[in-house]
Amino acid sequence: MAQNVGMARPELVQVADTVARDKGIDREEVFQAMEQAIQKAGRSKYGHENDIRAAIDRKTGEIRLARYLTVVETVEDENTQLTLAKAQRKDPNIEMGGVLVDPLPPIDFGRIAAQTAKQVIVQKVRDAERARQFTEYKDRVGEIVNGLVKRVEFGNVIVDLGRAEGLLRRDELIPREHFKNGDRVRAFIMDVREEPRGPQIFLSRTAGEFMGALFAQEVPEIYDNIIEIKAVARDPGSRAKIAVISNDNSIDPVGACVGMRGSRVQAVVAELQGEKIDIIQWNQDPATFVVNALAPAEVTKVVLDEDSGRIEVVVPDEQLSLAIGRRGQNVRLASQLTSWTIDILTEGEESERRQEEFRSRSKMFIDALDVDDVLAHLLVTEGFTSVDELAFVPLEELTDIEGFDEDIASELKARATAFIEEENKKVMSRLEELGVAEDLSGAEIEGLDAKKIIILAEKGIKTLDDLADLAGDELVEMLGPDAGVKEDQANAIIMAARAHWFPEGEDQAGGPAT
Numbered sequence: 001m002a003q004n005v006g007m008a009r010p011e012l013v014q015v016a017d018t019v020a021r022d023k024g025i026d027r028e029e030v031f032q033a034m035e036q037a038i039q040k041a042g043r044s045k046y047g048h049e050n051d052i053r054a055a056i057d058r059k060t061g062e063i064r065l066a067r068y069l070t071v072v073e074t075v076e077d078e079n080t081q082l083t084l085a086k087a088q089r090k091d092p093n094i095e096m097g098g099v100l101v102d103p104l105p106p107i108d109f110g111r112i113a114a115q116t117a118k119q120v121i122v123q124k125v126r127d128a129e130r131a132r133q134f135t136e137y138k139d140r141v142g143e144i145v146n147g148l149v150k151r152v153e154f155g156n157v158i159v160d161l162g163r164a165e166g167l168l169r170r171d172e173l174i175p176r177e178h179f180k181n182g183d184r185v186r187a188f189i190m191d192v193r194e195e196p197r198g199p200q201i202f203l204s205r206t207a208g209e210f211m212g213a214l215f216a217q218e219v220p221e222i223y224d225n226i227i228e229i230k231a232v233a234r235d236p237g238s239r240a241k242i243a244v245i246s247n248d249n250s251i252d253p254v255g256a257c258v259g260m261r262g263s264r265v266q267a268v269v270a271e272l273q274g275e276k277i278d279i280i281q282w283n284q285d286p287a288t289f290v291v292n293a294l295a296p297a298e299v300t301k302v303v304l305d306e307d308s309g310r311i312e313v314v315v316p317d318e319q320l321s322l323a324i325g326r327r328g329q330n331v332r333l334a335s336q337l338t339s340w341t342i343d344i345l346t347e348g349e350e351s352e353r354r355q356e357e358f359r360s361r362s363k364m365f366i367d368a369l370d371v372d373d374v375l376a377h378l379l380v381t382e383g384f385t386s387v388d389e390l391a392f393v394p395l396e397e398l399t400d401i402e403g404f405d406e407d408i409a410s411e412l413k414a415r416a417t418a419f420i421e422e423e424n425k426k427v428m429s430r431l432e433e434l435g436v437a438e439d440l441s442g443a444e445i446e447g448l449d450a451k452k453i454i455i456l457a458e459k460g461i462k463t464l465d466d467l468a469d470l471a472g473d474e475l476v477e478m479l480g481p482d483a484g485v486k487e488d489q490a491n492a493i494i495m496a497a498r499a500h501w502f503p504e505g506e507d508q509a510g511g512p513a514t
Helices: 010-023 027-046 084-090 111-137 208-218 253-258 260-271 286-293 317-324 326-338 347-369 373-381 387-392 395-399 406-434 450-457 464-468 472-479 487-497
Strands: 052-056 063-071 099-104 144-153 156-160 165-168 184-195 198-204 227-235 239-246 276-281 301-305 310-315 341-346
Touching: 010 027, 027 052, 027 063, 063 084, 084 099, 111 184, 111 198, 144 165, 144 208, 156 184, 165 184, 184 208, 208 227, 208 239, 208 260, 227 253, 227 326, 239 253, 239 286, 239 326, 253 260, 253 276, 260 276, 276 286, 286 301, 286 310, 286 326, 310 317, 310 347, 317 326, 317 341, 326 341, 341 347, 347 373, 347 387, 347 406, 373 406, 387 406, 395 406, 406 450, 450 472, 464 487, 472 487
Parallel strands: 165 198, 239 276, 310 341
Antiparallel strands: 052 063, 063 099, 144 156, 144 184, 156 165, 184 198, 227 239, 301 310
């Protein structure tokens, strides 16, 4: 039996210790990389078909090389297997299924073998270093880090973070901001993820969270959760709005963020290249929050439409440009901050629109009920917007209107009812004319009325199955913008139309209609 006369190699232990310390990886991983490299060189010498394994003594650095053979009844591969009889000549105690370790003499690394071994070690150490970087940084997403610019590639900045590298992409840099090698940079860790070339640490200086984290560093009350940042909207390098609320009634959140003579907010402004920051008091009431967010503009009136997520804001005529801001910046940031779509009107525009609504509604009552303009104006002033409202309102509510007695109220209700019946007859006649199937015309689906069915029928949708076959975006397009149907409502209508496709009690598949 060949003896493996290994020599102590203390320099290997020193190298492993140095690499582990310098690269910040586990010493055992370095030894395993070395063993794989020696193992690869051994297979190159003795044949790749052999199961050659290397081991390095962790204390002395001694290298042991051996061939491993499995004891089998019938040998199929002589390079990795042998019979029990042959195995027992070398080791009398070995049994069937055991593994015979056949020591090999130490190999003398040639130039090619040494180069191959070095490449394996370098690659394994690099892989271990990347794994360490990912483990160290994956839980640090949301933190601010400091580093030095290592290099700039096509506008993207590679940042040396000490034990890792971060990528600050061009679109994550503040406009007109330029870095050169050796510059110190502060950024926000947006994401850490594994990629084919190794773990990547993605940094940002434009994210709203970066501003929030900067304020947390400058304002102790935020760090201590006494003041909470509820929302941030940024136009990087130009202007930003940040909404804050205090959990302690005795502390003014806006004042705390501004600091003595603006010291705290100015520290953040300096880091963000002079970006102007509006600090807004957050309020759970949407109308109040929107008014605060549009500062410094003054607001005289707010009208919310919760169904559409829009909010209409009326400002004095001279405040319009201030409310909108340069290139719409103020209203855009306010909209991002509050998550409401904001429409801004001047008092003059709002008054004009109100007058137009008053005229159109008055004309509608005059035409539908055959009344004079005095009665029509009175109905509009009392808040009636449609003939349906008038037909179904309790008689007492009409008689409570000044100048209306019971006879006038009854006559108005009767005319409204007659008008609705006449309109229904016209609608049914049109549905019949278009050949709309009864399953569609008689369908009781929320959000789908006769007028919408006529619009669909004119475009070829005449049965419940025709409607059920549509996709949500198709239905929205067919009905047109005047119908006011959004895609989620359209999906709900289509799923209701598909209900007859499923046996009773069987759940329909969720998700958008497709």
